[in-house]
Amino acid sequence: MQRKSPHSSMRLRKLAYNYPDSTGHFGPYGGIYVAETLMGALDELRVAYEHYSVDPEFKAEFAYELKHYVGRPSPIYHARHWSQKLGGAQIYLKREDLNHTGAHKVNNTVGQALLAKRMGKPRVIAETGAGQHGVATATVAARYGMECVVYMGAEDIKRQATNVYRMKLLGATVVPVESGSKTLKDALNEAMRDWVTNIENTFYIIGTVAGPHPYPMMVRDFNSVVSKECVVQMPELAGRQPDAVIACVGGGSNAMGIFHSYIEVPGVQLIGVEAAGSGIASGQHAAALTAGKPGVLHGNRTYLLQDGNGQIIETHSISAGLDYPGVGPEHAWLKDSGRAQYVAIEDSEALQAFHDLCHYEGIIPALESSHALAYAAKIAPTMGHDKVLLVNLSGRGDKDMVTVARVSGIEL
Amino acid sequence: MSRIQPTFEKLKQRGGKALIPFITAGDPNPQLTVSLMHALVEAGADIIEIGVPFSDPMADGPTIQRSSERALKHGVALHDVLDMVAKFRTTDASTPVVLMGYGNPIEAMGWERFAVRCAQVGVDGVLTVDFPPEESHEAFGHLHRHGVDPIFLLAPTTSDERITQVAKVARGYVYYVSLKGVTGAGHLDLSAIAQKIPHIRQYIGLPIGVGFGIRDAETARAVSKLCDGVVVGSRIVQEIEDSNEEAVIANVARLVKELRLAINQV
Numbered sequence: 250m251q252r253k254s255p256h257s258s259m260r261l262r263k264l265a266y267n268y269p270d271s272t273g274h275f276g277p278y279g280g281i282y283v284a285e286t287l288m289g290a291l292d293e294l295r296v297a298y299e300h301y302s303v304d305p306e307f308k309a310e311f312a313y314e315l316k317h318y319v320g321r322p323s324p325i326y327h328a329r330h331w332s333q334k335l336g337g338a339q340i341y342l343k344r345e346d347l348n349h350t351g352a353h354k355v356n357n358t359v360g361q362a363l364l365a366k367r368m369g370k371p372r373v374i375a376e377t378g379a380g381q382h383g384v385a386t387a388t389v390a391a392r393y394g395m396e397c398v399v400y401m402g403a404e405d406i407k408r409q410a411t412n413v414y415r416m417k418l419l420g421a422t423v424v425p426v427e428s429g430s431k432t433l434k435d436a437l438n439e440a441m442r443d444w445v446t447n448i449e450n451t452f453y454i455i456g457t458v459a460g461p462h463p464y465p466m467m468v469r470d471f472n473s474v475v476s477k478e479c480v481v482q483m484p485e486l487a488g489r490q491p492d493a494v495i496a497c498v499g500g501g502s503n504a505m506g507i508f509h510s511y512i513e514v515p516g517v518q519l520i521g522v523e524a525a526g527s528g529i530a531s532g533q534h535a536a537a538l539t540a541g542k543p544g545v546l547h548g549n550r551t552y553l554l555q556d557g558n559g560q561i562i563e564t565h566s567i568s569a570g571l572d573y574p575g576v577g578p579e580h581a582w583l584k585d586s587g588r589a590q591y592v593a594i595e596d597s598e599a600l601q602a603f604h605d606l607c608h609y610e611g612i613i614p615a616l617e618s619s620h621a622l623a624y625a626a627k628i629a630p631t632m633g634h635d636k637v638l639l640v641n642l643s644g645r646g647d648k649d650m651v652t653v654a655r656v657s658g659i660e661l
Numbered sequence: 662m663s664r665i666q667p668t669f670e671k672l673k674q675r676g677g678k679a680l681i682p683f684i685t686a687g688d689p690n691p692q693l694t695v696s697l698m699h700a701l702v703e704a705g706a707d708i709i710e711i712g713v714p715f716s717d718p719m720a721d722g723p724t725i726q727r728s729s730e731r732a733l734k735h736g737v738a739l740h741d742v743l744d745m746v747a748k749f750r751t752t753d754a755s756t757p758v759v760l761m762g763y764g765n766p767i768e769a770m771g772w773e774r775f776a777v778r779c780a781q782v783g784v785d786g787v788l789t790v791d792f793p794p795e796e797s798h799e800a801f802g803h804l805h806r807h808g809v810d811p812i813f814l815l816a817p818t819t820s821d822e823r824i825t826q827v828a829k830v831a832r833g834y835v836y837y838v839s840l841k842g843v844t845g846a847g848h849l850d851l852s853a854i855a856q857k858i859p860h861i862r863q864y865i866g867l868p869i870g871v872g873f874g875i876r877d878a879e880t881a882r883a884v885s886k887l888c889d890g891v892v893v894g895s896r897i898v899q900e901i902e903d904s905n906e907e908a909v910i911a912n913v914a915r916l917v918k919e920l921r922l923a924i925n926q927v
Binding site: 561 | 715716723740764769770792793796813814
């Protein structure tokens with residue numbers, strides 16, 4: 250996969266895309282909306298990232314860790330059997346589920362931990378919803394010998410007992426967050442508070458492409474290894490680039506990862522799939538781009554699920570990783586600019602795709618990724634057999650056993 | 662026009678320091694807020710900061726977050742807070758009122774409409790915790806045009822370059838955060854404040870209030886020596902939380918009187 254075929258490089262005619270700007274804006278979105286108490290720390294982080302992101306030694310260590318610790322490159326797999334059953338476009342899966350720790354999240358935590366090390370911060374903190382980012386952070390903290398504190402909503406701790414235990418095994422302290430709705434957004438608030446209090450020795454590893462600049466850019470960059478690989482792998486495996494790239498969107502890190510190198514490639518449609526929960530009309534969902542309005546939360550301007558008075562409202566999804574009222578600002582910009590389209594998939598549709606992938610391909614996908622799979626399953630039959638869909642299989646479903654069993658009426 | 666500058670000028674003439682208590686609008690319930698505001702003034706407040714409840718108050722500690730949650734349970738929205746100020750103004754035309762909160766509820770209302778309403782009901786200043794000057798030229802332009810003072814935070818970690826930025830848009834006073842952390846946290850370092858305030862004065866001519874972490878009369882007195890006003894929030898909100906509804910006003914008044922006496926000794 251090191252050698253690009255002449256065919257592939259010929260096709261990569263580029264569109265101009267250079268976001269964010271120097272102040273962290275993606276069009277009107279993004280930016281730095283934080284209290285003055287955090288400005289100094291963000292400035293320090295921005296300067297460090299600008300320096301190390303182009304430092305050959307840093308880049309070499311990041312690449313080495315991704316190869317030998319994470320297990321990259323992850324393969325792309327042609328889901329022939331499932332595609333055949335659906336009877337239309339060919340579906341290819343980018344196997345981020347095969348990474349160490351079982352999801353794309355570790356790409357970013359490795360990058361941020363290496364940065365923390367260079368910035369001389371011995372302590373890392375993180376927020377987590379389902380626990381995947383918490384596990385990925387605890388993992389790299391153990392790997393690089395750092396103290397690790399993970400904030401997690403008390404409600405989520407109840408729902409994700411296995412991941413809580415996993416983090417503890419890896420040496421992290423898991424702090425239950427009892428404020429607000431006791432879920433991801435409250436964990437994020439609490440992590441910010443920790444950071445502002447312990448700025449000298451602490452690095453805050455944000456898990457998604459949200460938060461104040463430079464986080465959305467930095468988390469995207471670390472995850473963009475996914476699309477860098479795809480651009481090379483797809484011509485080798487499918488003979489060409491895909492017609493559409495499909496990924497689930499909560500905060501949006503796996504989607505930005507697989508979109509990024511394709512943004513500048515004309516003819517490749519980018520489709521983000523949000524969680525429609527019990528249905529958009531029911532109000533019980535987490536689809537910020539589909540049903541939200543622009544506003545400011547957690548350090549950036551983006552689409553938010555909010556009431557008419559600007560209060561953030563609680564979200565609902567069977568997938569804890571998509572259960573977030575905002576979305577990364579770059580997705581807000583890709584939506585408004587028309588470069589990407591965003592759709593929403595209900596819990597029941599995601600579950601169907603979950604079972605189908607188990608059944609037809611012998612792969613147990615994460616419930617988050619199942620949203621992207623469900624949308625692929627929806628459009629594939631409407632397309633010709635020669636069309637190609639690339640889906641980011643962003644994580645594996647081991648963590649979701651209890652949830653899926655419960656929906657099926659089984660207590661494990 | 663804002664009442665803030667004249668208030669500080671009067672204080673300066675008689676060598677006094679401003680006492681700036683904070684309560685969250687709608688805490689413990691919306692009916693008590695206007696009475697609490699009057700009680701604060703009677704007990705010796707020079708300026709009142711009113712917290713606008715928000716679902717995700719990232720820069721606040723647990724005490725003020727809980728007050729926000731109590732207010733939101735009563736459905737208190739930004740327009741309700743403005744109505745409370747209007748009601749307060751029917752019997753108090755002189756005490757400056759500053760709204761303190763997060764940007765999103767204002768975004769939802771629209772900055773221009775918000776600025777117009779502030780001017781109408783008699784809000785003198787607005788402190789939007791998560792809107793730094795760099796992001797908000799348009800927003801603060803609306804406030805300037807309607808005679809409402811944008812108030813800004815400065816932190817121990819604020820660079821000289823950023824103090825200069827803040828100086829360009831700030832009006833009324835600036836609010837120096839006396840410690841690294843959230844509202845209501847830990848202990849503050851008086852010697853660090855004593856060093857920082859004269860430094861800030863090189864860049865900003867406005868009065869400087871100090872807050873975050875002022876939990877008792879003794880600290881209020883010590884801090885007031887070093888600046889132009891002290892802001893006390895979490896300690897008062899804690900008093901509200903700990904009091905029976907019937908005793909809230911009396912207890913808060915007693916606490917604010919203690920703070921007033923301590924500051925007057927300076």
